[in-house]
Amino acid sequence: xxxxxxxxxxxxxxxxxxxxxxxxxxxxxxxxxxxxxxxxxxxxxxxxxxxxxxxxxxxxxxxxxxxxxxxxxxxxxxxxxxxxxxxxxxxxxxxxxxxxxxxxxxxxxxxxxxxxxxxxxxxxxxxxxxxxxxxxxxxxxxxxxxxxxxxxxxxxxxxxxxxxxxxxxxxxxxxxxxxxxxxxxxxxxxxxxxxxxxxxxxxxxxxxxxxxxxxxxxxxxxxxxxxxxxxxxxxxxxxxxxxxxxxxxxxxxxxxxxxxxxxxxxxxxxxxxxxxxxxxxxxxxxxxxxxxxxxxxxxxxxxxxxxxxxxxxxxxxxxxxxxxxxxxxxxxxxxxxxxxxxxxxxxxxxxxx
Amino acid sequence: xxxxxxxxxxxxxxxxxxxxxxxxxxxxxxxxxxxxxxxxxxxxxxxxxxxxxxxxxxxxxxxxxxxxxxxxxxxxxxxxxxxxxxxxxxxxxxxxxxxxxxxxxxxxxxxxxxxxxxxxxxxxxxxxxxxxxxxxxxxxxxxxxxxxxxxxxxxxxxxxxxxxxxxxxxxxxxxxxxxxxxxxxxxxxxxxxxxxxxxxxxxxxxxxxxxxxxxxxxxxxxxxxxxxxxxxxxxxxxxxxxxxxxxx
Numbered sequence: 001x002x003x004x005x006x007x008x009x010x011x012x013x014x015x016x017x018x019x020x021x022x023x024x025x026x027x028x029x030x031x032x033x034x035x036x037x038x039x040x041x042x043x044x045x046x047x048x049x050x051x052x053x054x055x056x057x058x059x060x061x062x063x064x065x066x067x068x069x070x071x072x073x074x075x076x077x078x079x080x081x082x083x084x085x086x087x088x089x090x091x092x093x094x095x096x097x098x099x100x101x102x103x104x105x106x107x108x109x110x111x112x113x114x115x116x117x118x119x120x121x122x123x124x125x126x127x128x129x130x131x132x133x134x135x136x137x138x139x140x141x142x143x144x145x146x147x148x149x150x151x152x153x154x155x156x157x158x159x160x161x162x163x164x165x166x167x168x169x170x171x172x173x174x175x176x177x178x179x180x181x182x183x184x185x186x187x188x189x190x191x192x193x194x195x196x197x198x199x200x201x202x203x204x205x206x207x208x209x210x211x212x213x214x215x216x217x218x219x220x221x222x223x224x225x226x227x228x229x230x231x232x233x234x235x236x237x238x239x240x241x242x243x244x245x246x247x248x249x250x251x252x253x254x255x256x257x258x259x260x261x262x263x264x265x266x267x268x269x270x271x272x273x274x275x276x277x278x279x280x281x282x283x284x285x286x287x288x289x290x291x292x293x294x295x296x297x298x299x300x301x302x303x304x305x306x307x308x309x310x311x312x313x314x315x316x317x318x319x320x321x322x323x324x325x326x327x328x329x330x331x332x333x334x335x336x337x338x339x340x341x342x343x344x345x346x347x348x349x350x351x352x353x
Numbered sequence: 354x355x356x357x358x359x360x361x362x363x364x365x366x367x368x369x370x371x372x373x374x375x376x377x378x379x380x381x382x383x384x385x386x387x388x389x390x391x392x393x394x395x396x397x398x399x400x401x402x403x404x405x406x407x408x409x410x411x412x413x414x415x416x417x418x419x420x421x422x423x424x425x426x427x428x429x430x431x432x433x434x435x436x437x438x439x440x441x442x443x444x445x446x447x448x449x450x451x452x453x454x455x456x457x458x459x460x461x462x463x464x465x466x467x468x469x470x471x472x473x474x475x476x477x478x479x480x481x482x483x484x485x486x487x488x489x490x491x492x493x494x495x496x497x498x499x500x501x502x503x504x505x506x507x508x509x510x511x512x513x514x515x516x517x518x519x520x521x522x523x524x525x526x527x528x529x530x531x532x533x534x535x536x537x538x539x540x541x542x543x544x545x546x547x548x549x550x551x552x553x554x555x556x557x558x559x560x561x562x563x564x565x566x567x568x569x570x571x572x573x574x575x576x577x578x579x580x581x582x583x584x585x586x587x588x589x590x591x592x593x594x595x596x597x598x599x600x601x
Contacts, residue, residue: 023434049434053427054460061424061457065431068418069398073431091421196416196432198439200395207410209419 003178008143008168009034011179012076012102013042015150018181021072021100022048025062027055027081030114031170032104035076056081060088060101067097068208070195072154076102078170079120080111083128089163090129093225094210098157100150101135102166104173107333115333116170118255121310124167125284132222134229136164136236137283139254143177145281151183156236158189160228167283169306171256171335232285239287240279247276248352249345250294252315253304254280257336261304264341272353275345283311288318300348302326304341306334363389367411374567374574377405377473379531381412383541384444384471388415391548393440398432400425402454404446405479413444423454426461429468440551441468447488448478451513458517458559465522465556469547472513472559475566476585483569487511490584495569510588514561518594525550525558526594530586532563532578539591546596555597563589 006014012035016024024039036052043050053059059075066073077085082103092099103124107117122128124137136156140146146168153164199205212218240258242265244250253261258279265275276298278290294301301323303312309327316325328344330336363385371377388394394415401409403422410417420428425443433441450458450472458470477495478484485498488510492501502510518526525547529540540562547558563585565577572580 023431025431051430051434051464054456058424058427058430058457058460061421061427062431062434064420064424065400065418065428065433066435067431068428069432069435071435073435087421088424095419196398196418197436198396198398199414199416202416205414205416207417207419209410209417211407211419213408 003180005176006143006179007034007174007176008146009104009173010038011143011147012150012166013038015147015181016074016100016154017042017046019072019151019154019185021074021154022046023066023071023073025051025053025059025066025073025075027053027059027077029078029081031106031116031173032076032078032102034173035102056084057087060085063099064088064092064095064097067092067099068095068196070192070197074100074102076104078104078106079108079117082120082123086129089135090127090131090133091210092163093133093135094131095208096161097163097208098161099163100153100157100166101163102150102168105167105169107331113333114170116256116335117306117331117333118169118257119307119310119331120167121283121305121307124165125286125314133225134284136160136162136232137167138164138238139167139281139283140172141255141258141279143172143175144179146172147179147181148183151181151185155186155189159186160232162228167255169256236282237285237287237289238281239290240281241290241293242277243274244276244278244290244293245295246274247294248274248299249349250276250278250298250301251304251341251345252278252280252301254283254311257304257306260336260338261341263338264345267338267342268345273345273349280311286314286318288314291315291318294323296322298323299352300324300326302328302344302348304336305329306336307331361385361389363394363414364412365414369412370408371405372568374565374577376531376564379537380471380473380562380564381409383537383544384442385413387541387544387548391545393548397440397442398436400429400432400441400443402443402445402449403480404449406444406446406473407480409444423449423452424457425449426454426457426466426470430461430464430466433466433468437467440548442471443468444471445473446479447472447474447476448486451487451511459520462517462520462523462557462559465524467551467554467556469551470559471544472561473564474561474589475564476510477566477569479566479569490588512589514559514594517559522557523559523595524556525596527596528561528563528589528591528594530563530581530591532565532581536591543593550597
């Protein structure tokens with residue numbers, strides 16, 4: 001298949017439609033508005049429906065209705081809009097509804113800015129809404145990976161009956177890169193016999209629900225969800241590893257920041273430094289085993305983020321105090337320069353190569 | 354022996370949790386009977402959001418979605434876009450529809466979504482224990498208007514049917530009550546007409562049903578029916594606000 005040049009946000013839409021998503025409910029917000037724009041243009045051509053909701057709150061609840069009706073469905077937004085969607089995301093997790101939610105992160109808190117950031121890591125991986133739930137969170141570092149993860153995201157959502165979040169940032173959403181639609185859909189997906197289509201069409205009357213008034217029943221439901229998350233942790237960790245063994249320092253970063261870190265590593269290698277890298281692709285489940293491969297003689301693990309330090313919590317949990325951890329972050333829409341990372345590494349190693 | 358009366362197949366056998374004297378039971382039965390009579394039970398998908406009727410998924414014998422507070426019209430929009438040929442309805446209270454869910458109901462009507470809303474207005478938050486709603490009458494005492502609702506600080510009770518009737522996409526708007534046998538028959542007729550508007554693809558329809566809440570009003574069921582007639586109906590006039598010519 002030939003490659004086509006696409007802007008990240010448009011690639012999200014194209015990947016979703018290629019994955020069989022014919023329903024999109026959204027609301028404009030910079031820097032992701034090209035997603036609803038693309039869907040409003042392309043969904044009518046495939047017999048699907050685009051609805052511009054009155055709010056992000058309404059959009060995610062439309063997703064709840066469509067997902068409960070058995071359809072592949074997506075919504076997208078950027079940080080403040082994703083904050084508004086948390087109510088519906090929690091309901092989707094509780095009612096076990098598969099759907100894909102795209103967050104092209106921008107700087108915060110509050111209205112913040114429209115420039116890229118990675119400060120929704122906590123919101124995405126800890127469950128931004130109420131209750132004991134998790135999302136599968138996938139973080140692409142380029143537009144090709146964005147396409148692959150959106151397509152796979154729909155399969156994972158259906159396989160585990162859970163919402164999946166694609167965590168990009170304004171940079172990934174706005175940049176243009178060549179992509180191809182190469183993802184091979186899974187063939188082991190269960191039938192959606194739980195979806196509402198009218199009871200005449202199903203085997204039984206179906207109810208989409210997250211309410212369990214009896215404490216014993218809700219606890220049982222929560223245990224069921226936790227068992228599902230355990231299975232996700234067992235099977236769905238994704239990570240890119242580079243020269244971890246024997247590294248004097250390991251840099252860890254995801255998404256856009258990982259690309260900047262790679263540039264920094266290339267410079268450091270030319271100067272003779274032994275630098276490894278861990279790039280989590282799935283942020284939940286977090287690929288903690290990758291960090292266990294780091295040798296005890298490694299002098300430090302440097303987490304680089306476009307935030308004031310969020311993923312570093314998971315890095316520390318993975319290392320369990322075994323190796324010193326360091327942090328370099330820019331926030332508010334500022335993007336780190338490779339030179340800053342190079343300097344930080346030199347500072348940590350104190351000139352030791 | 355010949356059967357002269359049967360419970361509608363539109364309701365399950367589950368005993369409801371509603372308080373004695375509450376008119377949710379009457380309204381459930383009307384909605385279920387009309388669905389059965391119009392042969393909609395196999396294709397219907399209902400949405401019941403947070404409020405006294407949040408457990409309606411246990412009572413209506415059709416596919417159901419429980420929904421977040423106020424969001425039923427958004428959920429129904431998602432359902433109807435996926436299954437445009439299915440019959441879809443929401444069953445919402447006044448705290449839900451007239452307060453936290455005003456954006457959702459106004460814009461569902463505005464888009465002309467082809468589903469039907471059953472709006473149960475009892476002028477109070479029932480499920481949470483009798484707090485003031487936007488629909489609470491002036492002077493009415495509730496747990497959050499202990500001195501009686503006061504216009505100066507809380508405004509006047511909101512008239513949702515009148516407001517929604519101004520929206521082009523809303524094709525059927527009627528207010529009914531379930532306080533007398535005659536009014537119950539009129540309510541059933543309005544529900545049937547609103548469902549017909551959806552089935553004919555004309556647009557959004559809503560039936561507002563004035564209902565009692567003896568428990569939170571602090572009245573006996575009989576007194577509650579009288580209060581509905583003497584206090585609610587004069588402020589919330591019954592009647593049709595809008596319907597397509599064909600169903601007249």
